[in-house]
Amino acid sequence: MSTENLKSGHLTEREVSQWLVEGPVQGASRHVQNCWTCQAKLAEVQAPLTAFRSALAEWSEAQTVRPLLHQTSVTRNDSDWGRRLWLPVASFALGALLLVGYAKVPALLRGRSSGRLPVATAAVTTDSDEALLAQVDTEVSEAVPDAMAPLTDLVAWDSSEGLSPQTATPGKHEVRKSSTSPAIAKSPRDVAD
Amino acid sequence: MAYAAANEMAVSGDTVVAPPAVLVLDDIEGVMRLYRARILRYAMFALRDRDAAETITQECFFKAYRARESFRGDCSLSTWLMQIAVNLVRDYARSKQFQFWKRAQTSAVDVSEVTEFLKHPGSSAESGVLAREQLKAVWAAVEKLSRMQREVFLLRFVEEMELREIAELMGMKESTVKSHLYRALNTVRSRVITEAGGAQ
Numbered sequence: 371m372s373t374e375n376l377k378s379g380h381l382t383e384r385e386v387s388q389w390l391v392e393g394p395v396q397g398a399s400r401h402v403q404n405c406w407t408c409q410a411k412l413a414e415v416q417a418p419l420t421a422f423r424s425a426l427a428e429w430s431e432a433q434t435v436r437p438l439l440h441q442t443s444v445t446r447n448d449s450d451w452g453r454r455l456w457l458p459v460a461s462f463a464l465g466a467l468l469l470v471g472y473a474k475v476p477a478l479l480r481g482r483s484s485g486r487l488p489v490a491t492a493a494v495t496t497d498s499d500e501a502l503l504a505q506v507d508t509e510v511s512e513a514v515p516d517a518m519a520p521l522t523d524l525v526a527w528d529s530s531e532g533l534s535p536q537t538a539t540p541g542k543h544e545v546r547k548s549s550t551s552p553a554i555a556k557s558p559r560d561v562a563d
Numbered sequence: 564m565a566y567a568a569a570n571e572m573a574v575s576g577d578t579v580v581a582p583p584a585v586l587v588l589d590d591i592e593g594v595m596r597l598y599r600a601r602i603l604r605y606a607m608f609a610l611r612d613r614d615a616a617e618t619i620t621q622e623c624f625f626k627a628y629r630a631r632e633s634f635r636g637d638c639s640l641s642t643w644l645m646q647i648a649v650n651l652v653r654d655y656a657r658s659k660q661f662q663f664w665k666r667a668q669t670s671a672v673d674v675s676e677v678t679e680f681l682k683h684p685g686s687s688a689e690s691g692v693l694a695r696e697q698l699k700a701v702w703a704a705v706e707k708l709s710r711m712q713r714e715v716f717l718l719r720f721v722e723e724m725e726l727r728e729i730a731e732l733m734g735m736k737e738s739t740v741k742s743h744l745y746r747a748l749n750t751v752r753s754r755v756i757t758e759a760g761g762a763q
Contacts (some may be wrong), residue, residue, distance in 0.1 A: 387749065387752070390740070390746060390748060391744045391748060392718070393740060413750075414756070415755065416749075418596065418697035418698065418700060418701045418751075418755045419696045419701065421681060421694045421697050422697075422698055422701040422702065422705075422721070423720060423721070423723075424682060425678060425680050425698055426604055426608070426677065426721055427600070427604070427721075428680035428681070428682070429602070429676070429677045430600040430603050430604035431600045431607060433600070446706075
Protein backbone atom coordinates (compact mmCIF):
# COMPACT_ATOMS: atom_id res chain seq x y z
CA MET A 371 0.00 0.00 0.00
CA SER A 372 1.23 3.48 -0.77
CA THR A 373 2.25 5.84 2.01
CA GLU A 374 -0.43 8.27 0.90
CA ASN A 375 -3.01 5.62 1.47
CA LEU A 376 -1.70 4.45 4.76
CA LYS A 377 -3.36 7.50 6.29
CA SER A 378 -6.81 6.60 5.10
CA GLY A 379 -6.04 2.91 4.71
CA HIS A 380 -8.12 2.62 1.52
CA LEU A 381 -7.03 1.62 -1.97
CA THR A 382 -6.09 4.43 -4.35
CA GLU A 383 -7.37 4.52 -7.92
CA ARG A 384 -4.00 3.29 -9.10
CA GLU A 385 -4.13 0.38 -6.66
CA VAL A 386 -7.61 -0.56 -7.80
CA SER A 387 -6.30 -0.80 -11.38
CA GLN A 388 -3.24 -2.67 -10.20
CA TRP A 389 -5.45 -5.09 -8.29
CA LEU A 390 -7.48 -5.82 -11.40
CA VAL A 391 -4.56 -6.04 -13.81
CA GLU A 392 -1.92 -7.79 -11.75
CA GLY A 393 -3.92 -9.34 -8.94
CA PRO A 394 -4.16 -8.53 -5.20
CA VAL A 395 -1.84 -5.77 -4.07
CA GLN A 396 0.72 -6.88 -1.52
CA GLY A 397 -0.14 -5.84 1.96
CA ALA A 398 -3.64 -4.72 1.11
CA SER A 399 -5.46 -8.03 0.87
CA ARG A 400 -6.26 -8.21 4.57
CA HIS A 401 -7.46 -4.61 4.59
CA VAL A 402 -9.74 -5.15 1.58
CA GLN A 403 -11.25 -8.24 3.17
CA ASN A 404 -12.46 -6.12 6.06
CA CYS A 405 -13.12 -2.81 4.28
CA TRP A 406 -16.48 -2.26 2.66
CA THR A 407 -15.33 0.93 0.99
CA CYS A 408 -12.47 -0.78 -0.83
CA GLN A 409 -14.65 -3.74 -1.72
CA ALA A 410 -17.18 -1.34 -3.21
CA LYS A 411 -14.43 0.41 -5.16
CA LEU A 412 -13.28 -2.87 -6.63
CA ALA A 413 -16.80 -4.07 -7.31
CA GLU A 414 -17.60 -0.86 -9.14
CA VAL A 415 -15.17 -1.94 -11.85
CA GLN A 416 -15.31 -5.69 -11.45
CA ALA A 417 -19.07 -6.00 -11.81
CA PRO A 418 -19.24 -4.50 -15.33
CA LEU A 419 -16.25 -6.56 -16.39
CA THR A 420 -17.89 -9.71 -15.06
CA ALA A 421 -21.12 -8.87 -16.86
CA PHE A 422 -19.18 -8.27 -20.05
CA ARG A 423 -17.28 -11.54 -19.73
CA SER A 424 -20.28 -13.69 -18.91
CA ALA A 425 -22.45 -12.19 -21.66
CA LEU A 426 -19.71 -12.69 -24.22
CA ALA A 427 -19.14 -16.26 -23.08
CA GLU A 428 -22.83 -17.06 -23.36
CA TRP A 429 -23.09 -15.35 -26.72
CA SER A 430 -20.10 -17.17 -28.18
CA GLU A 431 -21.34 -20.51 -26.87
CA ALA A 432 -24.65 -19.87 -28.58
CA GLN A 433 -22.83 -19.05 -31.81
CA THR A 434 -20.84 -22.25 -31.53
CA VAL A 435 -23.72 -24.67 -31.28
CA ARG A 436 -25.42 -23.59 -34.49
CA PRO A 437 -22.57 -23.47 -37.03
CA LEU A 438 -21.01 -26.75 -35.87
CA LEU A 439 -23.98 -28.62 -37.26
CA HIS A 440 -23.26 -27.39 -40.78
CA GLN A 441 -19.52 -27.32 -40.57
CA THR A 442 -17.34 -29.27 -42.96
CA SER A 443 -14.75 -31.31 -41.24
CA VAL A 444 -11.10 -31.32 -42.17
CA THR A 445 -10.88 -34.96 -41.11
CA ARG A 446 -13.33 -36.19 -43.73
CA ASN A 447 -11.87 -37.72 -46.83
CA ASP A 448 -12.74 -37.02 -50.43
CA SER A 449 -15.31 -39.81 -50.65
CA ASP A 450 -17.62 -37.61 -48.64
CA TRP A 451 -17.93 -35.13 -51.46
CA GLY A 452 -21.05 -36.85 -52.78
CA ARG A 453 -22.75 -36.41 -49.46
CA ARG A 454 -21.56 -32.82 -49.23
CA LEU A 455 -22.74 -31.98 -52.72
CA TRP A 456 -26.25 -33.35 -52.60
CA LEU A 457 -27.62 -30.39 -50.69
CA PRO A 458 -26.36 -27.69 -53.11
CA VAL A 459 -27.48 -29.76 -56.08
CA ALA A 460 -30.92 -30.36 -54.60
CA SER A 461 -31.19 -26.67 -53.71
CA PHE A 462 -30.27 -25.71 -57.26
CA ALA A 463 -32.85 -28.09 -58.73
CA LEU A 464 -35.54 -26.81 -56.42
CA GLY A 465 -34.63 -23.25 -57.26
CA ALA A 466 -34.82 -24.00 -60.99
CA LEU A 467 -38.24 -25.59 -60.55
CA LEU A 468 -39.48 -22.59 -58.64
CA LEU A 469 -38.14 -20.22 -61.29
CA VAL A 470 -39.86 -22.13 -64.09
CA GLY A 471 -43.08 -22.19 -62.12
CA TYR A 472 -42.83 -18.50 -61.44
CA ALA A 473 -42.31 -17.78 -65.13
CA LYS A 474 -45.31 -19.90 -66.17
CA VAL A 475 -47.89 -18.75 -63.67
CA PRO A 476 -48.44 -15.21 -65.02
CA ALA A 477 -48.93 -16.54 -68.55
CA LEU A 478 -51.48 -19.08 -67.32
CA LEU A 479 -53.30 -16.44 -65.37
CA ARG A 480 -53.55 -14.26 -68.45
CA GLY A 481 -54.92 -17.20 -70.37
CA ARG A 482 -52.30 -16.81 -73.06
CA SER A 483 -50.16 -19.49 -74.42
CA SER A 484 -46.46 -19.16 -74.03
CA GLY A 485 -44.32 -18.76 -77.13
CA ARG A 486 -42.50 -21.93 -76.22
CA LEU A 487 -45.61 -24.16 -76.31
CA PRO A 488 -45.56 -27.23 -78.59
CA VAL A 489 -46.71 -26.83 -82.24
CA ALA A 490 -49.76 -29.11 -81.86
CA THR A 491 -51.10 -27.00 -79.03
CA ALA A 492 -50.54 -23.88 -81.09
CA ALA A 493 -52.53 -25.37 -84.03
CA VAL A 494 -55.48 -26.26 -81.81
CA THR A 495 -55.43 -22.79 -80.39
CA THR A 496 -55.42 -21.25 -83.88
CA ASP A 497 -58.50 -23.29 -84.89
CA SER A 498 -60.41 -22.26 -81.84
CA ASP A 499 -59.38 -18.66 -82.40
CA GLU A 500 -60.71 -18.77 -85.96
CA ALA A 501 -64.00 -20.24 -84.82
CA LEU A 502 -64.29 -17.54 -82.22
CA LEU A 503 -63.56 -14.83 -84.78
CA ALA A 504 -66.14 -16.27 -87.17
CA GLN A 505 -68.75 -16.27 -84.43
CA VAL A 506 -67.97 -12.70 -83.52
CA ASP A 507 -68.09 -11.71 -87.19
CA THR A 508 -71.53 -13.25 -87.60
CA GLU A 509 -72.90 -11.53 -84.57
CA VAL A 510 -71.44 -8.19 -85.59
CA SER A 511 -72.80 -8.54 -89.12
CA GLU A 512 -76.32 -8.75 -87.75
CA ALA A 513 -77.59 -5.23 -88.52
CA VAL A 514 -80.39 -5.44 -86.02
CA PRO A 515 -80.44 -7.22 -82.70
CA ASP A 516 -82.99 -9.98 -82.16
CA ALA A 517 -85.08 -7.88 -79.85
CA MET A 518 -85.64 -5.29 -82.62
CA ALA A 519 -86.37 -7.82 -85.33
CA PRO A 520 -90.23 -7.56 -85.23
CA LEU A 521 -90.08 -3.84 -85.89
CA THR A 522 -87.72 -4.23 -88.81
CA ASP A 523 -89.99 -6.88 -90.23
CA LEU A 524 -92.89 -4.47 -90.19
CA VAL A 525 -90.84 -1.81 -91.90
CA ALA A 526 -89.49 -4.26 -94.44
CA TRP A 527 -92.96 -5.61 -95.13
CA ASP A 528 -94.37 -2.20 -95.83
CA SER A 529 -91.47 -1.00 -97.91
CA SER A 530 -91.17 -4.12 -99.98
CA GLU A 531 -94.66 -3.73 -101.38
CA GLY A 532 -94.40 -1.86 -104.61
CA LEU A 533 -90.85 -2.89 -105.26
CA SER A 534 -89.98 -4.95 -108.22
CA PRO A 535 -89.21 -8.61 -107.63
CA GLN A 536 -85.55 -8.00 -108.56
CA THR A 537 -84.98 -5.38 -105.91
CA ALA A 538 -87.05 -6.89 -103.22
CA THR A 539 -85.61 -9.56 -101.04
CA PRO A 540 -88.55 -11.63 -100.09
CA GLY A 541 -86.50 -14.59 -99.19
CA LYS A 542 -84.82 -12.71 -96.45
CA HIS A 543 -88.06 -11.32 -95.14
CA GLU A 544 -89.60 -14.72 -95.22
CA VAL A 545 -86.76 -16.10 -93.25
CA ARG A 546 -87.05 -13.34 -90.74
CA LYS A 547 -90.78 -13.74 -90.46
CA SER A 548 -90.61 -17.41 -89.96
CA SER A 549 -87.63 -17.49 -87.71
CA THR A 550 -87.82 -14.40 -85.58
CA SER A 551 -91.48 -13.40 -85.31
CA PRO A 552 -93.74 -16.37 -85.60
CA ALA A 553 -96.65 -14.41 -84.15
CA ILE A 554 -96.63 -11.98 -87.06
CA ALA A 555 -95.92 -14.62 -89.64
CA LYS A 556 -98.90 -16.58 -88.45
CA SER A 557 -101.32 -13.68 -88.57
CA PRO A 558 -105.02 -14.54 -89.11
CA ARG A 559 -104.80 -13.61 -92.77
CA ASP A 560 -101.81 -15.89 -93.35
CA VAL A 561 -103.52 -18.71 -91.62
CA ALA A 562 -106.62 -18.20 -93.75
CA ASP A 563 -104.44 -18.35 -96.89
CA MET B 564 -13.33 -42.18 -25.23
CA ALA B 565 -9.58 -41.79 -25.30
CA TYR B 566 -9.97 -38.61 -27.28
CA ALA B 567 -12.57 -37.25 -24.93
CA ALA B 568 -10.42 -37.96 -21.92
CA ALA B 569 -7.45 -36.33 -23.59
CA ASN B 570 -9.54 -33.29 -24.44
CA GLU B 571 -10.76 -32.94 -20.90
CA MET B 572 -7.21 -32.95 -19.73
CA ALA B 573 -6.37 -30.31 -22.26
CA VAL B 574 -9.17 -28.08 -21.02
CA SER B 575 -8.92 -28.50 -17.31
CA GLY B 576 -5.21 -28.82 -17.17
CA ASP B 577 -3.39 -25.89 -18.60
CA THR B 578 -0.75 -26.73 -16.06
CA VAL B 579 -1.50 -30.46 -15.90
CA VAL B 580 0.43 -32.96 -17.98
CA ALA B 581 -0.38 -32.31 -21.61
CA PRO B 582 -1.92 -35.19 -23.53
CA PRO B 583 -0.23 -36.42 -26.71
CA ALA B 584 -0.85 -33.53 -29.08
CA VAL B 585 -1.39 -35.49 -32.25
CA LEU B 586 -3.87 -37.76 -30.49
CA VAL B 587 -5.91 -34.76 -29.36
CA LEU B 588 -5.67 -32.86 -32.63
CA ASP B 589 -6.67 -35.89 -34.68
CA ASP B 590 -10.11 -35.42 -33.23
CA ILE B 591 -10.33 -31.89 -34.57
CA GLU B 592 -14.10 -31.81 -34.19
CA GLY B 593 -13.75 -32.51 -30.50
CA VAL B 594 -11.11 -29.80 -30.22
CA MET B 595 -13.39 -27.39 -32.03
CA ARG B 596 -16.26 -28.16 -29.70
CA LEU B 597 -14.06 -27.27 -26.75
CA TYR B 598 -12.25 -24.21 -28.00
CA ARG B 599 -14.32 -22.74 -30.80
CA ALA B 600 -16.26 -20.35 -28.57
CA ARG B 601 -13.06 -18.96 -27.15
CA ILE B 602 -11.40 -18.40 -30.50
CA LEU B 603 -14.55 -16.94 -32.01
CA ARG B 604 -15.00 -14.59 -29.07
CA TYR B 605 -11.45 -13.33 -29.36
CA ALA B 606 -11.55 -12.91 -33.14
CA MET B 607 -14.94 -11.26 -32.94
CA PHE B 608 -13.78 -8.57 -30.60
CA ALA B 609 -10.35 -8.15 -32.04
CA LEU B 610 -11.81 -7.51 -35.50
CA ARG B 611 -15.34 -6.40 -34.62
CA ASP B 612 -16.53 -8.26 -37.68
CA ARG B 613 -18.66 -11.34 -37.34
CA ASP B 614 -17.97 -12.74 -40.82
CA ALA B 615 -14.25 -12.28 -40.52
CA ALA B 616 -14.29 -13.82 -37.05
CA GLU B 617 -16.10 -16.90 -38.35
CA THR B 618 -13.62 -17.25 -41.18
CA ILE B 619 -10.64 -16.85 -38.90
CA THR B 620 -12.02 -19.35 -36.42
CA GLN B 621 -12.42 -21.95 -39.17
CA GLU B 622 -9.00 -21.16 -40.52
CA CYS B 623 -7.48 -21.43 -37.07
CA PHE B 624 -8.64 -25.01 -36.58
CA PHE B 625 -7.74 -25.93 -40.12
CA LYS B 626 -4.19 -24.66 -39.58
CA ALA B 627 -3.95 -26.37 -36.24
CA TYR B 628 -4.97 -29.67 -37.78
CA ARG B 629 -2.48 -29.35 -40.59
CA ALA B 630 0.31 -28.38 -38.21
CA ARG B 631 -0.59 -30.87 -35.50
CA GLU B 632 2.72 -32.67 -35.86
CA SER B 633 4.57 -29.50 -34.90
CA PHE B 634 2.71 -29.06 -31.61
CA ARG B 635 5.04 -30.40 -28.94
CA GLY B 636 3.05 -29.51 -25.87
CA ASP B 637 5.40 -26.72 -24.72
CA CYS B 638 2.32 -24.68 -23.93
CA SER B 639 -1.29 -25.67 -23.43
CA LEU B 640 -3.41 -26.50 -26.44
CA SER B 641 -5.64 -23.50 -25.82
CA THR B 642 -2.63 -21.16 -25.77
CA TRP B 643 -1.32 -22.72 -28.96
CA LEU B 644 -4.67 -22.29 -30.69
CA MET B 645 -4.92 -18.76 -29.42
CA GLN B 646 -1.50 -18.03 -30.83
CA ILE B 647 -2.63 -19.19 -34.26
CA ALA B 648 -5.74 -17.03 -33.94
CA VAL B 649 -3.67 -13.98 -32.92
CA ASN B 650 -1.48 -14.41 -36.00
CA LEU B 651 -4.48 -14.84 -38.25
CA VAL B 652 -6.12 -11.74 -36.85
CA ARG B 653 -2.93 -9.77 -37.43
CA ASP B 654 -2.63 -11.00 -40.99
CA TYR B 655 -6.24 -10.15 -41.64
CA ALA B 656 -5.95 -6.70 -40.13
CA ARG B 657 -2.89 -5.99 -42.26
CA SER B 658 -4.33 -7.29 -45.51
CA LYS B 659 -7.72 -5.68 -45.04
CA GLN B 660 -6.47 -2.42 -43.65
CA PHE B 661 -8.54 -0.28 -45.99
CA GLN B 662 -11.73 -2.31 -45.94
CA PHE B 663 -11.64 -3.08 -42.27
CA TRP B 664 -13.86 -0.35 -40.88
CA LYS B 665 -16.31 -0.60 -43.73
CA ARG B 666 -16.78 -4.28 -43.13
CA ALA B 667 -17.04 -3.75 -39.41
CA GLN B 668 -19.99 -1.50 -40.05
CA THR B 669 -21.86 -4.13 -42.02
CA SER B 670 -21.44 -7.31 -40.01
CA ALA B 671 -20.52 -6.14 -36.54
CA VAL B 672 -22.32 -7.69 -33.62
CA ASP B 673 -24.83 -5.40 -32.02
CA VAL B 674 -24.53 -4.86 -28.29
CA SER B 675 -28.25 -5.47 -27.86
CA GLU B 676 -27.75 -8.95 -29.29
CA VAL B 677 -25.17 -9.75 -26.63
CA THR B 678 -27.14 -8.24 -23.75
CA GLU B 679 -29.78 -10.87 -24.44
CA PHE B 680 -27.30 -13.43 -23.15
CA LEU B 681 -26.64 -11.57 -19.94
CA LYS B 682 -27.65 -13.56 -16.92
CA HIS B 683 -29.35 -11.44 -14.31
CA PRO B 684 -27.03 -11.30 -11.34
CA GLY B 685 -29.81 -10.31 -8.99
CA SER B 686 -33.41 -11.25 -8.71
CA SER B 687 -34.79 -7.75 -9.24
CA ALA B 688 -35.52 -6.19 -12.59
CA GLU B 689 -33.59 -3.15 -11.46
CA SER B 690 -30.36 -5.09 -11.07
CA GLY B 691 -30.90 -6.61 -14.51
CA VAL B 692 -31.26 -3.17 -16.06
CA LEU B 693 -28.18 -1.97 -14.20
CA ALA B 694 -26.14 -4.94 -15.46
CA ARG B 695 -27.27 -4.23 -19.02
CA GLU B 696 -26.26 -0.60 -18.72
CA GLN B 697 -22.88 -1.61 -17.35
CA LEU B 698 -22.38 -4.07 -20.17
CA LYS B 699 -23.23 -1.42 -22.73
CA ALA B 700 -20.79 0.98 -21.16
CA VAL B 701 -17.96 -1.56 -21.25
CA TRP B 702 -18.86 -2.47 -24.82
CA ALA B 703 -18.78 1.15 -25.93
CA ALA B 704 -15.45 1.71 -24.19
CA VAL B 705 -13.88 -1.42 -25.69
CA GLU B 706 -14.92 -0.30 -29.15
CA LYS B 707 -12.98 2.91 -28.68
CA LEU B 708 -9.76 1.14 -27.72
CA SER B 709 -6.91 0.70 -30.14
CA ARG B 710 -6.65 -2.77 -31.64
CA MET B 711 -3.69 -3.72 -29.49
CA GLN B 712 -5.30 -2.45 -26.30
CA ARG B 713 -8.51 -4.23 -27.18
CA GLU B 714 -6.79 -7.54 -27.81
CA VAL B 715 -4.82 -7.39 -24.57
CA PHE B 716 -7.90 -6.31 -22.64
CA LEU B 717 -9.89 -9.25 -24.00
CA LEU B 718 -7.21 -11.78 -23.26
CA ARG B 719 -6.93 -10.55 -19.68
CA PHE B 720 -10.49 -9.73 -18.70
CA VAL B 721 -12.53 -12.02 -20.89
CA GLU B 722 -10.24 -15.00 -21.37
CA GLU B 723 -8.66 -14.45 -17.95
CA MET B 724 -5.17 -15.26 -19.13
CA GLU B 725 -2.06 -14.56 -17.11
CA LEU B 726 0.14 -11.60 -18.02
CA ARG B 727 3.00 -13.93 -18.86
CA GLU B 728 0.79 -15.93 -21.24
CA ILE B 729 -0.47 -12.79 -22.94
CA ALA B 730 3.07 -11.51 -23.38
CA GLU B 731 4.08 -14.82 -24.94
CA LEU B 732 1.04 -14.89 -27.15
CA MET B 733 1.37 -11.34 -28.37
CA GLY B 734 5.12 -11.51 -28.73
CA MET B 735 5.75 -8.53 -26.46
CA LYS B 736 7.30 -7.80 -23.10
CA GLU B 737 5.22 -8.25 -19.99
CA SER B 738 5.73 -4.59 -19.13
CA THR B 739 4.28 -3.61 -22.51
CA VAL B 740 1.27 -5.81 -21.86
CA LYS B 741 0.77 -4.10 -18.50
CA SER B 742 1.04 -0.70 -20.10
CA HIS B 743 -1.66 -1.55 -22.66
CA LEU B 744 -3.82 -3.04 -19.94
CA TYR B 745 -3.63 -0.04 -17.64
CA ARG B 746 -4.57 2.32 -20.43
CA ALA B 747 -7.41 0.12 -21.59
CA LEU B 748 -8.73 -0.36 -18.08
CA ASN B 749 -8.62 3.36 -17.35
CA THR B 750 -10.64 4.06 -20.48
CA VAL B 751 -13.21 1.43 -19.54
CA ARG B 752 -13.38 2.56 -15.92
CA SER B 753 -13.92 6.19 -16.75
CA ARG B 754 -16.65 5.27 -19.24
CA VAL B 755 -18.41 3.01 -16.77
CA ILE B 756 -18.22 5.61 -14.00
CA THR B 757 -19.47 8.34 -16.35
CA GLU B 758 -22.40 6.19 -17.44
CA ALA B 759 -23.21 5.31 -13.85
CA GLY B 760 -23.12 9.00 -12.90
CA GLY B 761 -25.33 9.88 -15.85
CA ALA B 762 -27.84 7.19 -14.91
CA GLN B 763 -28.14 8.56 -11.39
